[in-house]
Amino acid sequence: MPVTDPTRPDAPPATLDVARVRAEFPILAETINGRPLAYLDNAATGQKPRATIDAVRRYYETTNANVHRGVHSLSVAATDAYEGARDRVRRFLGAADIREIIFTRGTTESINLVAQAYGRPRLGPGDEILITHLEHHSNIVPWQLLCEQTGATLRVLPIDDRGALVVDRLDDLLTERTRIVAVGHVSNALGTVNPIDAIIERARAAGAVTVIDGAQAAPHGPVDVQELGCDFYALSAHKMFGPTGVGVLYGRRDLLEAMPPYQGGGEMIKSVTFDGTVYNALPHKFEAGTPNIAGVVGLGATIEYLESLGWDAIEAHERHLLDDATEKLGTLPGVRLIGTAPEKIAVVSFVVEGIHPHDVGTILDHEGVAIRTGHHCAQPVMDFFDVPATARASFALYNTTDEIDALVQGLQRVMEVFG
Amino acid sequence: MISDLADLYQEIIVDHGKRPRNLRVIDVANRTAEGFNPLCGDRVRVYVQVDGERLADISFTGSGCAICTASASLMTQFLKDRDETAAHETFEQFIAVVTGQTDDEDTLTALGKLAALAGVRKYPVRVKCATLPWHTLEAALQDTDNVVSTE
Ligand SMILES: Cc1ncc(COP(=O)(O)O)c(C=O)c1O
Numbered sequence: 001m002p003v004t005d006p007t008r009p010d011a012p013p014a015t016l017d018v019a020r021v022r023a024e025f026p027i028l029a030e031t032i033n034g035r036p037l038a039y040l041d042n043a044a045t046g047q048k049p050r051a052t053i054d055a056v057r058r059y060y061e062t063t064n065a066n067v068h069r070g071v072h073s074l075s076v077a078a079t080d081a082y083e084g085a086r087d088r089v090r091r092f093l094g095a096a097d098i099r100e101i102i103f104t105r106g107t108t109e110s111i112n113l114v115a116q117a118y119g120r121p122r123l124g125p126g127d128e129i130l131i132t133h134l135e136h137h138s139n140i141v142p143w144q145l146l147c148e149q150t151g152a153t154l155r156v157l158p159i160d161d162r163g164a165l166v167v168d169r170l171d172d173l174l175t176e177r178t179r180i181v182a183v184g185h186v187s188n189a190l191g192t193v194n195p196i197d198a199i200i201e202r203a204r205a206a207g208a209v210t211v212i213d214g215a216q217a218a219p220h221g222p223v224d225v226q227e228l229g230c231d232f233y234a235l236s237a238h239k240m241f242g243p244t245g246v247g248v249l250y251g252r253r254d255l256l257e258a259m260p261p262y263q264g265g266g267e268m269i270k271s272v273t274f275d276g277t278v279y280n281a282l283p284h285k286f287e288a289g290t291p292n293i294a295g296v297v298g299l300g301a302t303i304e305y306l307e308s309l310g311w312d313a314i315e316a317h318e319r320h321l322l323d324d325a326t327e328k329l330g331t332l333p334g335v336r337l338i339g340t341a342p343e344k345i346a347v348v349s350f351v352v353e354g355i356h357p358h359d360v361g362t363i364l365d366h367e368g369v370a371i372r373t374g375h376h377c378a379q380p381v382m383d384f385f386d387v388p389a390t391a392r393a394s395f396a397l398y399n400t401t402d403e404i405d406a407l408v409q410g411l412q413r414v415m416e417v418f419g
Numbered sequence: 420m421i422s423d424l425a426d427l428y429q430e431i432i433v434d435h436g437k438r439p440r441n442l443r444v445i446d447v448a449n450r451t452a453e454g455f456n457p458l459c460g461d462r463v464r465v466y467v468q469v470d471g472e473r474l475a476d477i478s479f480t481g482s483g484c485a486i487c488t489a490s491a492s493l494m495t496q497f498l499k500d501r502d503e504t505a506a507h508e509t510f511e512q513f514i515a516v517v518t519g520q521t522d523d524e525d526t527l528t529a530l531g532k533l534a535a536l537a538g539v540r541k542y543p544v545r546v547k548c549a550t551l552p553w554h555t556l557e558a559a560l561q562d563t564d565n566v567v568s569t570e
Contacts, residue, residue, distance in 0.1 A: 354437070356484035358459045359428075362545060366424050374459055388460030388482055417428050418437070418485070 016313040022398050024049045024305075035368030038403035043188045043347055043394035044372050046219055046241040048302075055301030056243060059294045067293055068267065068284070082293050085300025086283070092303050093233060093250050094224030099282035100256065103291050106247035107215040108138040110234035111182070113249055113286065114211050115142040117259040118232075119180060125151035128177045130208070132157040132165055133384060134187040134194070137377040139213040143182060152179070159384060163190040163339035170202050178208040185217035189378040189392070190339025191322075191347025193217075200230050209255070215239050219396060220318060220345050221311045225250050237295065241396075242302040246295035249286070256282050263288040306397075314397045321395045322346040325404045329393075332408060334415060338390050346395035349376075352411065355418050357391040363417055364391075367410040369403075426538035427545070428485070431493075436485030441478040441495035448476070454555030454567040456547055461487045465555045472502040477556075484548050486539060491552035493533050503560060509533070510553050516540075517549045 022028050025047045030037045039047060059081060065074035067082045083098075090101045104110045119129070129143045133156055147154050155173050158166045174181070181203035186193050200210045211232040217223060218235040225233050232255075237246035251259075261268050261279055265288035270278040279285045306314070325348045329335050334353040352360050361373035372392045375382045382389060393407055448466035455462050461483035468476040477499050479491045498506050513533055515521040519540040527534045539549045551567075558567045 356459075356482075356488075358461075358484035358545070358548065359436075359486070362427070362542060363424065382460070388462070417424075418433055 013310050013313055014316075016309060016317040016397065018317065018398065018400055021309065022400075024051070025398050026050060026053070028398060032368040032370070033366050035366075036406075038369045038399075038406045040393040040395060040399065040403060040407060041370045041372045042219065042396035042399075043191075043216060043239070043376075043392065045238045045244070046396055047398070048241055048243070049305050051305035052242055052298045052302045056294045056298040059297045063297075064294070066290055078293060081297045081300075082291070085296045088300045088303050089248055092218075092222045093248070094222065094226050095250050096226060097253050100250055100253050102249040102251065102256075102283045102286045103296050104234075104247040104249050104286075105245055105292070106236040106238070107213060107234045108142075108236075108247070110232075110247050110249035111139055111211065111213060112142045113262045114232050114234075114251070115146045117262045117286070118209065118255065119143075119146045119152075120149055121260065123150040123152040123179055126177060127152040127179045128155050128175070129153070129180045129182065130155045130157060130173055130178050130203075131182045132184065132194070133159045133380055134163070134165065134190070134192060135182070135184055135378070135380070136188050136213065136215065137379070138215075139182055139184055139211075140380070143180070153177075156380075157183075159192075159381075162341045163187065163192050163381070163385075164341035164343075165192075165194055165199075167195060167198060170199065174202055174206045174208070176207065178203070178206055180211060181208045182211040182213065184213040184215075185223070186214075186220070186345050187339070187378070187381070188216045188347070188394075189376040189381045189390070190341065190349050191216075191344040191394070192339060192341040193343040193345055195343075196230070197228055200228055204229060216345070216347075221315060231255055237299040237302070240299075240302065241306065242299040243292070243295035245292050246299050248299075253282065256286070261285050261288065265289045267291070309397070317397060318346040318395060321399055321401065321404065322348070324401050325393060325395065325407075328404055328408050329411075332411060335411065338385050338387065346399075347392060348394075349390040349392045351387055351390055352414060355414060357389040359418070360391045360411070360414050363414045364407070364410040367406060367413060369407050369410045371407070423538070423541045427542060429535050429538065431532060431535045432485060432489040435489035435492040439479075439488050439492035441492065441499075442480060443478045444480055445476050445478050448478075450559040450562055452555050452558035452567060453481075454551045454558070456483075456487070456551050458544075459484060459548065461548055461551055463487065463491050463552050463555055465491070465552060465559045467556070467559050469503065469560075472504070474498050474501055474503065474506060479552060479555075483551070484545075486536070486545055486548040487551055490536055490549045493536070494552050494556065497531065497533055498556075506556070506560065510557055513553055514550060517546055 065078040067079045210230045212230045214235040219240040233250040238244040268288040338349040357373035445466040450467040453464045463481035477495045
């Protein structure tokens with residue numbers, strides 16, 4: 001039974017009732033190849049709780065209309081649901097102003113928006129953009145494109161052999177030429193939690209704007225963008241157990257105000273004549289066209305559900321999973337862990353001696369264990385560790401130590417096959 | 420299901436995956452091409468020394484999964500000393516078998532040891548691992564030294 005704090009009767013439980021949580025995620029009851037599914041590919045996408053699925057269905061069944069444009073009751077209800085979700089996201093991110101929350105298609109689009117609407121008009125030859133060696137391709141390629149377009153130069157903060165950033169190198173990499181610092185909060189390939197507070201502080205002192213890729217952090221807890229002091233923060237709903245096709249960009253209001261729109265169309269304008277167009281106010285200026293209304297409503301319901309479980313309880317459970325998986329895989333002969341930074345979320349990347357990750361993945365799938373094998377859209381990380389790919393088990397609130405045992409047994413089977 | 424897995428990782432595939440034959444560079448190769456599967460990072464380079472019509476020597480280098488490595492290894496063994504027309508014909512038969520387009524006994528017999536890779540047809544995401552060396556060979560024989568990609 002979950003334990004409640006007697007001094008705070010309304011506070012969420014301090015421990016997670018995992019069996020009850022699992023019952024809320026219908027897909028976890030699926031069998032794969034006749035075996036119970038052990039879904040350990042959460043860094044790719046999270047599974048969806050009933051609260052999310054129901055909210056999306058209920059929205060379509062009772063509320064569906066276009067937002068911000070009708071006077072009829074359904075349109076008002078749809079707008080309320082959509083804007084209500086925006087406020088919930090605002091609180092999740094600790095933003096002061098609801099106008100600072102922009103809905104996008106995902107982290108990828110959020111980062112591209114910043115690169116094109118903030119970076120492109122401002123950067124030129126001689127300017128520098130600093131990223132890190134740990135980044136997902138979606139926090140690399142938009143900056144490479146921007147460099148091509150503006151003549152700016154890309155710089156890369158290195159990692160050490162544990163997969164942790166070498167923050168000391170900011171001394172020489174962060175200069176008065178640095179205009180943008182774009183860093184992942186958590187690495188999807190290795191699970192490293194980056195010291196973004198320190199990096200943001202340094203970047204701000206150097207006069208650079210900070211863009212945080214929060215895709216892998218959001219599934220594990222809320223953030224406080226004001227405390228962090230970042231200028232932009234991006235996330236994807238689908239990684240945090242919400243619907244696919246929805247992302248968020250937090251942006252500091254004064255920066256967003258000064259930026260031109262990213263796309264043109266309906267919703268983002270105040271008035272259009274053939275002589276010119278007056279753009280809509282924030283956040284609508286950056287939300288051209290009909291948004292993914294049902295998806296946004298689903299994201300709001302997802303956050304509400306996660307909050308009801310209690311983030312501290314979720315975090316404690318995930319820490320337990322990380323420790324258990326690190327211990328069991330780390331002591332398995334023939335298995336080498338890739339990424340052993342001191343600060344990690346529950347992601348364990350590994351290679352099995354002499355056996356390609358793809359073969360590992362296929363055999364584990366037979367045992368019902370779903371993991372990711374490949375380069376995880378982070379080829380520079382693979383190059384650093386001199387492996388073409390890794391196998392990656394990534395855990396979420398609903399995973400259990402039994403599933404880690406299933407993974408270990410699956411790996412023993414892998415070694416049998418390749419004996 | 421378990422038997423599918425045994426079908427995929429037959430002894431001969433595990434053996435060639437672990438101890439690939441003809442894994443070397445041919446310095447005097449007059450045809451070569453590189454193949455890449457961005458999905459899993461499989462990378463092979465195929466070398467052929469063509470002497471008239473005959474594939475006098477054939478080898479490969481690279482790193483990949485067991486299926487890809489075994490496929491490349493078995494391919495080089497099978498094609499050595501055959502002529503180009505036969506190589507092309509085998510390519511077509513092999514692709515037809517591993518993509519599940521044919522179950523024809525004569526075709527399977529003609530493929531000899533290569534038929535061991537037929538089990539891959541049950542694994543759509545792995546078919547490309549088996550076909551990558553062959554597509555790379557085709558590119559080499561056409562003398563287009565471009566990188567072949569499965570995507
Ligand atoms: C760290 C990181 N950044 C960005 C992304 C891109 O997210 P999306 O594909 O949802 O836009 C991902 C997801 O793969 C990720 O893990």
